[in-house]
Structure formats: structure tokens, C-alpha cells
Amino acid sequence: MTDFLNYVQREWGTIFSYTLEHLQLVGIAIVIAILIGVPLGIYLTTNKYLAETILQVASIIITIPSIALFGIMIPVLSMIGQGIGFLPALIALVLYSQLPIIRNTYTAIQNVDPNIRDAAKGIGMTTFQRLTKVEIPNALPLIMAGVRTATVLNIGIGAIAAFIGSGGLGVLINSGISRGNSNMVLAGAVFVSLLALVADFILKFIQARITPKGIK
């Protein structure tokens, strides 16, 4: 134990920069995933047939082992000279995030009380006004829950992405394994977990801040 703490103290600078790298990858992936998943989830509430298909595809994607997904992407992205590194890792994380984000958004919007929706319509709101003034605000807690799930998931998968050279805390784990340095492996694992905990905590705080007071 003291051994491990000594290692962390000694390598603090390296660990910190890997953590930042990790955070950057996951952060960008989540922002892109939200920009795709939330509008898609909302749109799907207007098209039940497409919704089933897309949700099924997203469920299949999430079951693909991440190593396999990287393996598939290498030849494809090699065509544009990006077979390994940041880009394939980013794409993988965005794909894995889609299920929790789309499904939660879709369910949340669909679960808005039909009476409230009816009132909004009967009062003379346009489709867009209903969405922004009523449906999204009331769906926000569930949408945010999806984002939080996706974030934690991505922090974990982001560690595996180090295999294809995306950097981040996974590098510590990989090198630790190949060098037989258990402290290094442990440091990688502990900081991945810490990062997940802290990220979830921060998102929970953001969720509390942006959730309308009336529905808490």
C-alpha cells in the first residue's frame, strides 16, 4: 500500500497528464454524443417505427466488445490514415454513448404526461415551443441520467482505447501489464474509477442546477 502511494506521489505529474488526456477524449466524445443522441431521441418520438430500429441498432453496438470494435475500425479508418489513435477511440466512444442517451431521451420525452402535452397544444404552442418550453424541461432529469450513464461507461471504455494509441489512463494499465509493474496498473485503475466518480458527481450537480425547480 505505501508502495503504491509512493508510486503515485513520484509519478504524480505523469498520472495527472494521462488523466487530463483521458478526460479530454471522454469529454469531447460525450459532447458529440449529446449533440447527436438528444436530437435523435427527440425526433424518434415522432416516428415509432424508426425508433425501434435505431434503438435496436444502438443496443447491438453496445454489446460489441470494445476491442473488436477497434479492430473493425482500424482497416476502415486506415483509408484516411487514422487507423489508430484519437479518432477511432472518439468514434467508438460516441457510438457506445448512443444507446443510453437516445433511449433515455426517447423514453423521457414519451413519458411526458399526455395531459400536459395536450394542454400545451390546446393553448396554442407550436411544436417547437412545446418541445423547448414543456417537453424538454420536464424530460431533463431522465435525459441527464442517460448522459451520466454514458459518461461513466465512456471513462471505462476510454481506458481500453489506449490499446489503439489514444492515450489516457489506459496507457498506465497497458504499460504496467507489459512491464509487470502492478503499482502502475493499480494507479491506472484507481484513477479511472476516481475520474468516473468525480465526473458523475459533477454531472449530478449540473443536473440539479438545470432541472426546473418545480419538478425536483
Next chain:
Amino acid sequence: MIEFNDVTKIYGGDVKAIDDISMTVEDGEFVILLGPSGCGKTTLLRMVNQLESISQGDIKIQGQNVREMDKIKMRRNTGYVIQSNGLFPNMTIEDNTMIVPDLLGWDRKKKKDRFNYLMDLVGLNPDDYRKRFPHELSGGQQQRVGVARAMAADPPVMLMDEPFGALDPIIREKVQDEFLAIQKEVKKTILFVSHDIDEAVRMGDKIALLRDGKVQQFDRPSELLIRPNNDFVSDFVGKDRVLRSMSLYSVEDLVTTFGLKNKEDTITDTKEISIDTSLRIAISMLLNQEADQLVIVDRQGQAKGSLTFDLIEKFLHQEVKGA
């Protein structure tokens, strides 16, 4: 004025929810759409603000075909209240109430004044409720806010779908009375869905009784009670319909009909009855009394004569059943 001309609604190709209805609701009239569950009341109401399409025929508001109106504009100019009140949980009471003025782009000052006015109208203190959220209010308070919201932009027409249906009976009567008082002041043209004959008789200027998408009778409440068109109507209004009709008349109506004059000699040992009392209550008072008469007193406390079963029966024959 709302006109229904041969209006029919067919759901999914074969369910005829509304079957060739024609009727006219005059300006300032309070019309109840009454009938058993599934008879088409909600459907008829929702065709007016185009929440349901019209399969055949047309509906006109102030002479204008609703199908040709801009839906969004028309809905903002038509009050809409539903049973579950439909308040937006994410908005404060003020934002909920002022949502239509907000959509219409009123300025802050005008909205605030209007909110204060409406809250006073529905009997809630504006400052106590302004910043609160719907879930912090009781059912009765929420329903009052729902009514205020529908009246926010002062629409000439109000559509109300069992607005007080979810309230418990005592609160419901109170809210009904309040709403009647409001209506006296604002004189809206109202279509009001109900399945409760008592509510319909209490509130409506006229009642349209529906069955299987057809209007069975469209009349003043007293007509419906006293001269039902058919067996369905008389069954629906109930065997005690004559007694029920008595709630539509006050002791004053009887005094006027018989031209009762002031009376000087006071009868001792008899209970008094105010001229404002409904005849239905008068009858139960007589039933409760040891004596077989009550002394009628006007608003100044002046005795006007005595009220007996005989007199009420005479009134019933002359005013209600006769003609």
C-alpha cells in the same frame, strides 16, 4: 357565437364518435355538453379548437370556419381547460398563468397586472402564489389556476372538459359557484363538458344532452328536466327530475308569480325563509319542519307571506308544467 353545422367525426374509418350534430351557441352563453361516458363530448369539444379534425360538416366561431383559421392563432384566442388541469410542472404559477400572453408577446408590466387581476378573480392571493409551483397547490387551487390560465388573454370563447371533475364534491361545488360568479362578470361564450346532471343544471344556460354522438335534446335546464324529449333524456335526468328542477327557481320567483304582498301581522312560532333560497331547499325545509309553513322574508327582513306545500305545488303546475 359557435355554430355546428352537420358535424360528424369518424375515428379510424369506422367509429362514428359524432353523428351529424347541428347547434348554435350564442355569444355569452354557457352551454353544457352532457352525457354518459363515451358519448362524444370530448370529441365534439376538441373539434372546436382543432385538436381533433372534423370529418364532415363545419364548425364556425364568430362566423369563421375553424378549418380555415390558423390553428395556433385560433387556439391562443380560445381558452382551454382540462380535467387534469394540465399545468406545466416546470413553470411557476405566474409563468403557467401567463403562458398565452407570453406567446403573444405581451410586455412584463401588462402580464404582471393581468396575473394580479386573474388571481384575484379566481380567489387566490397573487403574491402568495406567483413563485410557487403546481405540485405545491391543492387540487382545487390548481384547477383555479387552470381557469385563470385559460382566461389569461381574455378569449371570447372558452372550452372546458370536465374542468372540476377531479375535485371532491365539497370543493367542486365551491369552485363551481366561484366560476359562475366569474362568468357573470366576464360573460364568455362557454362550452363545458360534464357527465354530472347536477353540475349541468347548476351551471348551464343550456344543456346539450348527447348519446352515441347525437344530440338528444338541446334546451334550457328547466326544459330538459320538465319536458324531456324522449325516454333517454328522462332516464338520464333521473326520476327526481322535478325535484331537481326546483333548484332552478327561488322563493322570489314564486313571490313574483303570485304577487305576494308585504304582510304586517307576524306569525309566531314559525321559521323564516329568505327570498333568495331555492325552491328545492324550501321543500326540504318544509319536510324538516314541524309546522307546515314558513314565513317568507325579503332582503330587508320584511315578511311577504307564508310558504306552504300547496303554494309550491301550485307554482309547479302553473310555472313549470303549464304553458
